[in-house]
Each structure stands twice: as structure tokens, then as C-alpha cells.
């Protein structure tokens with residue numbers, strides 16, 4: 001595959017890449033927008049082997065589990081946005097994370113993950129990885145000292161999530177990647193779902209792999225699940241056979257087609273998400289019902305300086321605590337909200353809010369003890385509302401929330 005720059009020219013801006021990356025006029029029909037190829041199998045031009053082990057790139061498409069033209073178009077668009085050599089799409093964000101973790105780590109390896117991160121990933125790490133002989137440590141990834149101290153000779157992977165879900169803590173990718181690579185850690189992975197390729201380019205900062213849940217901002221409309229792993233071509237080729245053909249969590253071409261349409265407007269949507277989130281975050285900070293607001297774009301965020309350095313866009317995710325018991329407010333939200341949906345997920349054009357109670361999440365997901373538990377209480381209090389600020393007018397979002405406080 002040609003690099004983005006070879007293919008699209010040195011000087012194209014991200015708005016142009018988001019629209020034209022991976023797309024072309026169909027030579028058969030002259031169709032301007034991408035074809036949806038749902039075919040699960042392809043008729044070969046000459047005799048090839050039966051096993052995926054026999055496939056080589058010159059053979060073209062054979063079977064959609066090992067490659068599909070519509071999914072490939074989305075992969076190329078995502079490479080153009082992220083500035084990576086190559087990409088593989090999967091059925092969900094978790095399928096992408098699973099493929100990367102199980103495809104790169106073996107029994108006897110050690111990996112470091114953030115002490116707070118996306119619940120689905122955290123539960124997979126705590127419940128499943130130890131069964132396969134992969135040892136996992138959890139570190140405070142806001143601290144260089146903590147991450148450095150967790151590295152061992154057999155550490156193969158450092159996983160970062162920034163901003164992280166749901167605490168909105170940031171990790172300094174450049175500093176942590178440089179420290180970990182220097183100590184012999186092979187893979188630095190960044191789950192960049194909250195930041196999107198518009199906010200942060202982890203590969204430029206030293207990461208080896210980037211993961212996104214495409215279900216969130218990149219798809220952007222709450223109607224298609226997907227995930228992607230981006231990185232060097234050689235690494236993704238090595239991952240490909242196992243992670244796609246053998247694990248099989250591949251993306252449906254229909255989802256690729258929907259997500260491609262969403263991705264085309266990502267740069268302009270992210271500008272609007274940021275503008276709206278800033279207005280809502282400032283309004284929350286002034287509201288007497290609100291105790292504490294976390295938004296990387298606010299000077300009150302504990303790592304605002306790092307946010308300004310590492311993020312070109314602060315995204316649309318806010319966490320906040322209330323003075324009144326959050327559970328009571330959450331029950332009122334289910335009853336009273338008119339535009340904002342009380343629902344999980346994030347990054348859609350619709351605003352979404354959810355209550356994350358500290359007791360609950362410490363029991364089910366994070367299971368922190370000692371200092372990690374103290375840090376979590378200090379940060380989250382009795383719980384936070386996670387708000388994904390959508391593209392409705394900020395005034396309407398605020399007045400909808402206000403009727404519940």
C-alpha cells in the first residue's frame with residue numbers, strides 16, 4: 001500500500017483527507033461515492049490454495065474474513081487520518097483490543113495497563129488474561145515514576161488510554177513511550193478513542209499501535225459498531241493471519257460503509273463537539289448544583305497543560321460530580337430528560353449521559369485496593385456523570401440537564 005503522502009500528496013489538509021482518503025471513482029460505473037460490497041466470497045482469476053496460509057497480496061480478495069474491498073476503503077481512510085502505514089478493522093472496539101492483545105502477547109509475557117480505563121478492556125484484562133499465563137500490572141499512567149517502576153525485563157506491552165474513560169485523566173504519550181522503549185518494552189499502544197485522530201496523533205509521539213472504537217466519534221452517529229488497530233505495515237501483516245482469519249472478529253462491510261460516511265465529517269464534527277463541550281463545561285462549573293467538573297479544555301483540569309500540548313482538539317467528553325446524591329439525579333434524568341439520552345456509549349451527534357457510581361465500578365471493574373483505591377475516591381468521589389456532548393445547541397443541552405439538578 002502507498003503511504004498517505006505518496007497517495008494523496010504532501011499538502012492535503014485533514015478535512016480533505018477525511019473526505020477523499022480511501023475513496024475513488026469506480027472505474028466500471030463512474031460512481032462517485034464508495035460501493036458497498038457485501039459479498040462474502042470472491043471468484044479467483046486463477047487457481048489458488050485453499051488455506052489462508054496460501055494467500056498472498058497479489059491474489060486479490062478471496063473471502064471477506066481475510067479481506068473485503070469496502071472494509072479496505074475504510075482502513076485506508078483511517079490510515080490517512082491517523083498518519084499510519086496500515087490499519088485493520090474489527091467488529092467492535094473490544095474486538096480490536098482483543099486482537100492486538102492476544103495477537104502480540106504470549107504466556108510468560110508481562111503487560112502494563114492504566115489503573116483506570118475503559119470498563120470492557122479493564123474487565124477483559126482482569127478476568128481473562130491471567131487464564132492464558134499473561135501477567136498484568138496496573139499503573140497510574142499519569143505518573144512517569146509509577147509506569148517506570150512497573151516495567152520488568154519481561155514487559156512486552158505498555159497500554160495507554162488518553163483521555164481515559166471515565167476519569168478523563170491524560171497520559172503523556174511522548175514521555176511514557178520514550179521511557180518504556182528505552183527500558184526495552186516492545187509495544188506502546190494508545191487507545192485514542194476519546195481524543196480521535198483530530199485531537200492527537202499517538203504514532204508521531206512514539207506509539208507503535210493506536211486503537212479506536214469506531215462506534216464512538218469516528219462513526220459518530222450511534223448506528224454502527226466497529227474498531228480499528230493502526231500501526232506499521234509489517235506489524236499488522238504479522239498480526240493479520242491470527243487476529244482476523246483465526247480470531248475472526250472482522251467488521252461487516254455494511255458497518256464499514258456507514259462508518260466511512262461518518263468519518264468523512266469527523267474534522268468538522270470534532271470542532272463542533274469541542275465548541276459545545278467547552279460551553280457546557282463552563283456552564284456546569286458555574287452551576288451551584290455541581291461540585292467538580294473534569295474537561296481537558298478547562299484550566300481547572302489537573303493536566304490542562306499536557307492537554308494543551310498533546311491535544312489539538314479537547315473532544316466532547318466531560319465528567320462531573322454533583323453535591324446531591326448522583327443516583328437520585330440519575331433517576332430524575334431517566335424520567336425528565338427530553339433531548340439528552342440517558343444511555344451508555346459516546347461520541348455521537350446526540351448527547352448521551354450516564355451515571356458511574358464509585359461503589360459499583362470498584363466492585364465490578366476496577367477492584368482497586370490500597371493507594372489506587374484512595375486515588376480513585378479522591379478523583380471520583382461517590383461517582384461521576386459521564387457526559388458526551390453532542391451537536392444539539394449547547395443552550396438546549398444545558399437547559400435539559402438543568403431540569404434534573
Ligand SMILES: *Cc1c(COP(=O)(O)O)cnc(C)c1O
Pocket residue numbers: 092093094095118120121161165191193194213214215216225226227
Ligand atoms: C467504547 C470504548 C471501547 C470499546 O469499544 P466498543 O466499540 O464498544 O467495543 C474501547 N475503548 C474506549 C476508550 C471506549 O470508549
